[in-house]
Amino acid sequence: MRTPQTILIACAMAVLALASTSSAQITEYQEQQNLGVEAHVGRLTGHAKDAEINYRRYCAGCHGNQGDGEGENAMWLDPKPRNFTLAQFKCRSTPTGSLPTDADLYDTVGRGVQSSNMPSWNPLSDQQRVDLVAYVKHFSDRWKTDKPGEAIPIPPEPAVNAERIKSGQVLFQKLECWKCHGVEGRANGPSADTLTDDQNRPIKPFNFHDQTKFKCGTADSDLYRIFMTGLDGTPMPSFADNVKPDEAWDLVFYLRTLQPQHSKEKEIAEQLGLKPINPNAAVAPAEAPAPAPAPAQNNENKPQ
Ligand code: HEC
Ligand code: HEC
Numbered sequence: 001m002r003t004p005q006t007i008l009i010a011c012a013m014a015v016l017a018l019a020s021t022s023s024a025q026i027t028e029y030q031e032q033q034n035l036g037v038e039a040h041v042g043r044l045t046g047h048a049k050d051a052e053i054n055y056r057r058y059c060a061g062c063h064g065n066q067g068d069g070e071g072e073n074a075m076w077l078d079p080k081p082r083n084f085t086l087a088q089f090k091c092r093s094t095p096t097g098s099l100p101t102d103a104d105l106y107d108t109v110g111r112g113v114q115s116s117n118m119p120s121w122n123p124l125s126d127q128q129r130v131d132l133v134a135y136v137k138h139f140s141d142r143w144k145t146d147k148p149g150e151a152i153p154i155p156p157e158p159a160v161n162a163e164r165i166k167s168g169q170v171l172f173q174k175l176e177c178w179k180c181h182g183v184e185g186r187a188n189g190p191s192a193d194t195l196t197d198d199q200n201r202p203i204k205p206f207n208f209h210d211q212t213k214f215k216c217g218t219a220d221s222d223l224y225r226i227f228m229t230g231l232d233g234t235p236m237p238s239f240a241d242n243v244k245p246d247e248a249w250d251l252v253f254y255l256r257t258l259q260p261q262h263s264k265e266k267e268i269a270e271q272l273g274l275k276p277i278n279p280n281a282a283v284a285p286a287e288a289p290a291p292a293p294a295p296a297q298n299n300e301n302k303p304q
Helices: 002-023 028-036 046-065 102-111 124-139 160-175 219-228 245-260 264-272 279-286
Strands: 038-041 045-049
Touching: 028 046, 038 124, 045 046, 045 124, 046 124, 046 264, 160 245, 160 264, 219 245, 245 264, 245 279
Parallel strands: none
Antiparallel strands: 038 045
């Protein structure tokens, strides 16, 4: 039965729901106004207004007509389609927290997103894809107030050797990648089962032991970029402030030894007989004993 209380609660919830969407979402009127948005990739210029039909045909079923990620297929998918009204993206060349470049979005649309239902849209023409990038942007006003970050620089890849792989392993340990990804990269670290994304949905770390391909590209330079930019909206952080460029390459080389496919790195690791570092043994010295407790005091008489 509907008591006055339940009606009141229902009203309060409706108001809350409205309040929470209005902060990120734009009205249909604003959306129409934004159809002038452009995207620039190389010599191509994309126009949002030219992508309307293709977006509805190819993208809306998952990403929703309003770009909110609530298309009719979304309920069946995990991970969920991106909500474009939040203007937050995993695959960027730009620092954590910043907007991606148009080229980043263009590359993603062409590549698709590995281990998700996001397909590769390479069958569409270059012009159609760059128009779609403009259309993706038109769902959020953040593109008006904010500029994409500066792409993080990636120095040329050095030659791999045993020293670099060992150094990469120490970094994997020191930076606590293992806490999520597991000491052998099997996505079974102590935090792995507790992770959620920014929208509070459970999320699994990448499994290096089983997977050959990353969401944001497959080259060594893509791998470098991933942990230097982080995957925004997920627990995968940016390590740009903790890792020097040379160390970043060492880490790339070590991560390759964890993957199933044949590589020079894996060969060197086998020759070395590289064994996973036991995190408990190695972490122990860092866990300094707690500071000696202050002399017992009566809290109530504590001087302010
Ligand atoms: C079958 C469902 C499906 C269709 C159709 C689809 N997508 Fe996606 N898309 C996804 C999913 C799922 C993700 C999120 C993947 C993830 O988070 O790992 C995604 C993510 C994205 C992203 C964000 C990537 C990032 O870096 O965060 C963009 C941009 C995107 N899609 C564009 C498009 C465009 C443009 C179209 C139409 C041409 C399209 N998608 C069609 C499912 C779909
Ligand atoms: C707090 C947990 C956590 C820590 C710590 C962490 N990661 Fe991740 N990482 C994740 C999660 C979760 C994902 C999967 C994100 C997704 O699927 O969207 C991920 C994904 C990745 C990917 C694959 C990205 C892609 O494009 O598919 C790489 C590479 C990676 N992490 C490297 C590292 C490295 C190197 C470190 C340490 C320097 C590290 N991670 C530390 C949680 C973590």
